[in-house]
Amino acid sequence: MATNTLSILKPSVNNLTTRIFVRAAGLDYEELDMWGNKSTPEFLAKDPADLTPLLEEAGLPRGSLWESCAIMQYLCNKHGLDEFYPSDAGERAMVDSAMFYLTGTLYPLLARATYPALGFGQYPGEVATSDAGDEMKAKAQKDAEAALAGPLEVYRAWFLGGKQFIGGDTPSIADIRFAATLEFLRAIDYEFPAWAEEYMTAMETTLGEAYSEPAADVRGYIDYVRSQSA
Ligand SMILES: N[C@@H](CCC(=O)N[C@@H](CS)C(=O)NCC(=O)O)C(=O)O
Structure with missing residues (x-):
């Protein structure tokens, strides 16, 4: 058994985040594909x-940990991976802020904008899961898509702030979380600002196979759903 065991779903960008990270960090890992295997009593015992x-790893108090950003933070703390998660308190706070802003603000908008095209379920209480008609659901999707421009500009102007990566000259865990997330925008022909295209290219060029190999699963899924709707 590897030191780090990741239970994953391959079409997911939440999962892609940690899949890129373990590869880029050179950690010992194995992946268990949970497609069709989740929600069992055994899995729920580890992940209610x-x-x-x-992540399953021996040093964890309960043996397992979910939330992509918490997994990356833990593994960086454990292995002293300052290049991905700076030890300076101020620099670290910026990385944390970029990740919290992603999961709390950018991702919910991105899910509402892309999940209909991806065929993923949305959350109870949202327009997409309500009794609203198709017109209202399409409007909700479009509204969310339009609203993405705001947080994206925040990443450009504040978190990147003229640097190549949020982490500076090299990608941090916030960059991995951000780039992986943007992969889903390919499902809706979202027009990336030029800086975002350049950023995505820089991430993939810098991380190489650590990025491209797991990203191929997300891209393959997007190609598949697009071929079904063509
Ligand atoms: N904020 C969480 C989101 C995790 C999440 O929503 N995971 C999805 C896959 S993208 C999941 O496992 N959903 C349950 C399911 O598909 O049955 C993270 O970043 O890890």
């Missing part, structure tokens, strides 16, 4: 949230 990615 029933969410992937899930």
